[in-house]
Amino acid sequence: MAPDLRRPFPLGPRGFVLAGLGVAGIWAALYLGLQPSDLTPSTGGLSLARDFFARAFSPALSSEAAYVPDGTPGLLALSLRAAVTTVVYAAAAMSVALVLGIVLGFCASTAWWSGDPLGGRTWFGRTVAPVIYGATRVLIGFMRSVHEVLWAVLFLAAVGLTPLAAVVAIAIPYAGTLAKIFSEMVDEAPREASHALRAAGASGMQQFAFGLVPRALPDMIAYAFYRFECALRSSAVLGFFGYETLGREIEQSFVSTNYGEVWTHLYVLLALVLVFDAWSGRLRARLAR
DSSP: OOOOOOOOOTTHHHHHHHHHHHHHHHHHHHHHTOOGGGGOOOHHHHHHHHHHHHGGGSOOSSOOOSOOOTTOOOHHHHHHHHHHHHHHHHHHHHHHHHHHHHHHHHHTOSTTTSSTTTOOOSHIIIIIHHHHHHHHHHHHHHHHHSOHHHHHHHHHHHHOSOHHHHHHHHHHHHHHHHHHHHHHHHHTSOOHHHHHHHHTTOOHHHHIIIIIHHHHHHHHHHHHHHHHHHHHHHHHHGGGGTOSSHHHHHHHHHHTTOHHHHHHHHHHHHHHHHHHHHHHHHHHHHHTO
16 A cells, blocks of 8 residues: 655644634634724723723722612622622522533433443444434534523513523523533543443443543533533623622613722622632542542
């Protein structure tokens, strides 16, 4: 057989992908007619941005509104209460998303029915399992292709401003994303343990449950924590629809041009994300031991 005289791409497969992305980015910029001058602010916009960012170093500790009704909680109390509500919405949505993500991730994985070592030579593996796999991949693709903001708009129009609508709006796209990532993590997990279990006579499901899932579990847990941090931000964003999260406090303060209050709420949101990031980091370190 004649030797392959084709010269490999100098930067390797990854470099080829990066070069392709670079070319696509340049083409997109030319197609959209992007110009740096488009970012030049107007006189009024520059003044607003200057006023807004100037308050970053002096956030408000009390309400800046001209009139505050009697009995209204203080600014910090309002912000902390909104932060708690933000966490509650995120936790509820992630609980639903995790359950759906695990179930759909199992159905979207090929490791439990196809290929070595689990085998796909049975009637079920040749006919039923591929149908389940294909239908699940289409379903989770649809779930994650629609942003949680659009799901929120749909549920708000259908059922109104209810807590369940917010939870489901976040849970649907997150479940689709978790299912996709979980299935790929299991499919790409090292197969040595499952090979050993197969040699010992274990069934295909036993190989999946005890040979593949434990190898992928640390990465799955780490990704679930990351998605929870994203859910905190999504929960805050839903406040712009009227839910009592940090997003509502930010929106109301910004509309009133109380920029010191805006930065107070932003710093509370930042502290919230940092606290959960540190907490999840410690848990991941313990699980990795």
